[in-house]
Amino acid sequence: MLGEAGYAGFTIEQVARRAGAGKPTIYRWWSGKPALLIEIYARQPLDLSGTNTGSLQGDLVAALGRLLAFWRDTPAGEAFTALLVEAQHDPAALDMLRAFVAERSFSLADLFNRAARRGELAPDFALAAGLDLVSGYVWARLLTRRLEDDADSLASAARLMARGCLHR
Template sequence: MTQHEPDDSDERRRSIGSRRNPQTQQAILEAAEALLIEGGVAGFSIEAVARRARAGKPTIYRWWPNKTALLLEVYHRQKVAPVHNDTGKIETDVALFLTHLMAHWGNTGAGQVFRFIVAEAQRDAVAAEALRRYGAERRAQTGKIFTRGIERGELRGDVDAELAAEILSGFAWQRLLTGRLQISAEEASQVARQMVRGLLAPGR
């Protein structure tokens, strides 16, 4: 190798920094996703991701403080199911949210990944903070289902949309953590009906 030919360590050193290099970031996320598909959570580690992505561990740890933070980003990238629908009717939107989320968790490796993330958050403060931030983002997103219901006049004006989203997510998480991801359209509609009707505006 001549003095003008860069080696792998040169490339790795150039990728280290607080600002993410888009190509390196993509390589890391793709490597992490591939490892999850091939070996599940058991075969996932920062070391394995670094080898697969040809990236330095310091780069990964600078952008993702631990394995849980990286798993959360990969998990979010995999959430392709259309869980946030706008049908014009709050009960239908809530039922579809549950149906699609449960299917996504049950039919892909996403449920296993999220169970691991929740478990890690019970023993590691950094993981818990990563999950807390992610949960806040999800409550804001899912809360839009209820905000639309308020704007349409279906729900009372004093309904806290993010609190309603947290109640809905709490049901979903409880099902995930107890291994009960099968939910029929009828059951999802029943859950939506029992939850939403306590939020309805008078006369609805």
């Protein structure tokens, strides 16, 4: 439904109608639209294995490419975009988004943890800041629908992100 009608057309009423169920049935399973969007996203398998290239910059290039392809090629991109939009005006959705992102950021955290084990990271590196840096970049690409496979752009972004994190 998100792919067909977009965020504006994705309502609990439409979900119930499409499922051949009543709204109370939908609400029995999900507390509302944000919870349903998280479920849609969580059911899509994001595989960041094989992104260990031996350097933070290389790992970032590999992970960014996979994440953008994941959002481009699965319903996850529409679901996450809708959740980001919903969170802008619904405090409960914002709380759900924050909790979901905190729970799901372990894949990206692994990139930085590997870099730390290799001795690449600056002594004052903060994992939360590194994750925000990556998230900000990919979320901007998602929200502006720039999910194409642009190797040069990804390499440039990864190089800039890595430079800010590396031990000098």
